[in-house]
Amino acid sequence: MEDKVARFISFALHPVLMPFYLLVFLLFSSYYELVATPLALKFSLAGITFLTTVILPLSFIWLLARLGFITSIYLETREERPFPLITMAIFYYATWYIINPVPVTPIFNLFMLGASLVAGASTLFNLFIKISLHMAGIGSIAGLFTGLGLVHGLIQIPVVVILILICGIVGYSRMRLRTHSPHEIYTGFLLGFLLMGGLVLMV
16 A cells, blocks of 8 residues: 555656646745736646646657667666656756746746756766656755745745655655665755755855
8 A cells, every 4th residue: 555655656746747836836826926927828838838848758758668768668777867867958958948038937947947957967966876856856846945045035934844745755655665775865855955956046
């Protein structure tokens, strides 16, 4: 039963979904909601983001699996990760490039730039250690909000508490499924957290 729950959590909180979840939160949450932004524009931004950060990267990874370049879309081995990670970095940067002229989502625009850097850094780290991409993804969001809180005061305590809980749940799920060691879990989280948080502090 616990393994099934862990698999569900790993699927629902897959790193490829993190940008989309973040954008929806920023656009529609009561604290970060942009009241003056037309609803149609919000849905357009969400649709574009879902296409460029979820559909296209997953389609490319599926194609790699079909062509035999990787054995599984789950990227279970360190050797299978470089091409998919580089692809994700490119798609994340492309998303930033597309939506950056739209002034209604500066926080998300910054996140997408940071996400491309995290994906690129993960590719380099992957040469030496199979870091947890799940933890790098959720760690990036935690780093984003921590940086925003320190620099701009744009943070809510409930958001921080929820993020801490999610980080713990995701980390436990990955270890429960025996996909990562604790060292790989912590390294992935710190990579995402420090890189994204550092980017926010520098802006």
